[in-house]
Amino acid sequence: MNAEIIAVGSELLLGQIVNTNARFLSQQLAELGINVYFHTVVGDNPDRLKSAIDIAEKRSDIIIFTGGLGPTKDDLTKETIARHLGKQLVMDDMALAGIELYFKRTNRIMTENNRKQALILEGSQVLPNDYGMAPGMVLEKGKQIYILLPGPPKEMEPMFLQYGNRALSAKAGLHDKIVSRVLRFFGIGEAALETEIIDLIDAQSNPTIAPLAGDGEVTLRLTAKHTDEAVALSMLDKVENQIRQRVGQYIYGYDNSSLLEELTKLLKDKRLTITAAESLTGGLFQQEITSMSGASSVFKGGIVCYANEIKQHILQVKQETLENHGAVSEQCAKELAENAARIFGTDIGISFTGVAGPDELEGKPVGTVYIGITVKGRPTIVEKMSLGGTRAANRSRAVKFGCYFLIKNLRESQNAG
Amino acid sequence: MNAEIIAVGSELLLGQIVNTNARFLSQQLAELGINVYFHTVVGDNPDRLKSAIDIAEKRSDIIIFTGGLGPTKDDLTKETIARHLGKQLVMDDMALAGIELYFKRTNRIMTENNRKQALILEGSQVLPNDYGMAPGMVLEKGKQIYILLPGPPKEMEPMFLQYGNRALSAKAGLHDKIVSRVLRFFGIGEAALETEIIDLIDAQSNPTIAPLAGDGEVTLRLTAKHTDEAVALSMLDKVENQIRQRVGQYIYGYDNSSLLEELTKLLKDKRLTITAAESLTGGLFQQEITSMSGASSVFKGGIVCYANEIKQHILQVKQETLENHGAVSEQCAKELAENAARIFGTDIGISFTGVAGPDELEGKPVGTVYIGITVKGRPTIVEKMSLGGTRAANRSRAVKFGCYFLIKNLRESQNAG
Incomplete structure (x- = not known):
């Protein structure tokens, strides 16, 4: 199973905001053991969005959309997907009740275009939005899984953590547990580090060993997959030990430490x-x-x-x-x-x-x-x-x-x- | 002319880093008046990178690559583009001298794989790297312009500002000069500032007036286009004066001042x-x-x-x-x-x-x-x-x-x- 993340929003293409959603979802999918092979960003334009969906369907099993679920005229992700898949948009009563409640709670008056946010793709599983109005959706068609998530990270991230990852795991029939660990190095350059352990990097496919350099530091990300998490962890321990024997003196910490x-x-x-x-x-x-x-x-x-x-x-x-x-x-x-x-x-x-x-x-x-x-x-x-x-x-x-x-x-x- | 930004790097697809390069370049291209229609992220995999190039060539005039120019085995952007375009990689003496100097200056030993960074696509214009080793490149072939930039933002951003945007403007035959000026405010909030000058913002299309808030400060970016740079500058002066008459007391500086x-x-x-x-x-x-x-x-x-x-x-x-x-x-x-x-x-x-x-x-x-x-x-x-x-x-x-x-x-x- 491999995935592609399509972010929809002209503000990304104008450089007004940075696509942190792709990063967040990539981390989440990596933890689920799903390979992400492409990120795509496309503007609020139905033709170009449709062309991006066409391309994604040829190369990706799971297509995750972020953005374009809001109430305004330029929010058209679900409309475009509905037309593309030949699906109707239907009013979801739970989602509508949630939106009405949201307006009541924040003491604001609900305008008509907000109802639009309660329309969902027929046959899709709804992902509740605990921090905003637009619900998310999961839909299977053919061999593809389509997931629609809202654009604001404050809504999207909790929605995926709370509901999305479980729905995705179930639909994708995942069994492997994925564990990863970052080793942090200082005092050795990326090229020199790689030279020391190139045979390990080349020989390993599970766990994988991925070097990354930045700000004068180098990290190695070790990632192992196994149906039994304890086995995956011991696979990490083993490769970490091999690395430590060669360049352990440069390792100062793990994961997000500094x-x-x-x-x-x-x-x-x-x-x-x-x-x-x-x-x-x-x-x-x-x-x-x-x-x-x-x-x-x-x-x-x-x-x-x-x-x-x-x-x-x-x-x-x-x-x-x-x-x-x-x-x-x-x-x-x-x-x-x-x-x-x-x-x-x-x-x-x-x-x-x-x-x-x-x-x-x-x-x-x-x-x-x-x-x-x-x-x-x-x-x-x-x-x-x-x-x-x-x-x-x-x-x-x-x-x-x-x-x-x-x-x-x-x-x-x-x-x- | 429209552009696509292809970021190459598995670390992006694993969610280890966020694609700030696409944001930076999108802002820069917007200022040059070039539409960006797509961002793509692809891993360190030659086949998938080639497929991304094939797609980009069908829909974009300018294709900008970031990342994959480094010394390690998984850096393969220029190798893949060379094969795709039927170009040789040739050693660039200036680039090699720069890399050797970098090692001398930092008192480190240069390993053989660092030489690889001085290989450039034959026939390309080299963009010097003042903050790192891998040079950038600009190449025209057919109706396309290809630009290769390093991945680390600390190298890529100054390279584009110093050399890349000029090379791109020349190759793309841009005629309008775009000038912009940022007014920096402190002591007034974004909403209050916008209220004071909303009629100016609404009335202007050239120059444009774009407010941005962040870190407790507000800025207004004024941007004017004209074939004659002096005229564009005087257009900026005029709108700045209008703004100063209303909220001049909160302006403390220009552009990147602090x-x-x-x-x-x-x-x-x-x-x-x-x-x-x-x-x-x-x-x-x-x-x-x-x-x-x-x-x-x-x-x-x-x-x-x-x-x-x-x-x-x-x-x-x-x-x-x-x-x-x-x-x-x-x-x-x-x-x-x-x-x-x-x-x-x-x-x-x-x-x-x-x-x-x-x-x-x-x-x-x-x-x-x-x-x-x-x-x-x-x-x-x-x-x-x-x-x-x-x-x-x-x-x-x-x-x-x-x-x-x-x-x-x-x-x-x-x-x-």
């Missing part, structure tokens, strides 16, 4: 507090750590030391350090991290100093970054990097590298201790 | 320096001000004072203030701003304290925000707000309001002085 989330978790577990002295990154590290609620148990505050006078007078970096080594130096990063931890009274200090760009600084090229990390009871380390991106990318990657080095440091001390 | 950029410009003009004491916002204000290159002339550094002990011991907020009024109070905001300016030796101090959420604090509800602003030679002001959003929205809106109040304060002192 380096900052992993770091915060580690700090909470170990009851450690942290402060930061940020020059290059201008507060980005602190902003990100405080963006998570509950940060206050590990983070009390820190300094943005953009100018050298702040490094010297507030963070007590030695004048000779700035004169002899410069602000972008190993020595300065070390003093910043150590002095910040002392001044703020924390277990850990992290510092970021470097050249974000666009211009070089102290004769050091754009992308030169020093990250100082001091953890109580361990020697201070300073990591030097040469990043080669834009100003924004250099700052954001520096924060990620800082988290990565600190996570490594804390995990090593865990293993050592 | 409140922070306007603030930085003002500070530079007036040769004023600023520091910040951030509790609620956790470094967001400082991170944003330092995200602009050249920030160092106005911003030297500041404090993130997340915990009360930091407010008290580092920023010298009186113990009785914290005990009697709490950290989320007018009094605390005032002391934070004044003390930060004194400690950091700046002309201006700004402070942010409040309840970001999800939980209330000191018995004050989520969204309670105090912003303290002290400008040398003027009395300190504290603005209180009740924002009602998520944690992230409350933090980001607080920073915007802080900029807005400070801009107003500085402009008033300008007018007074």
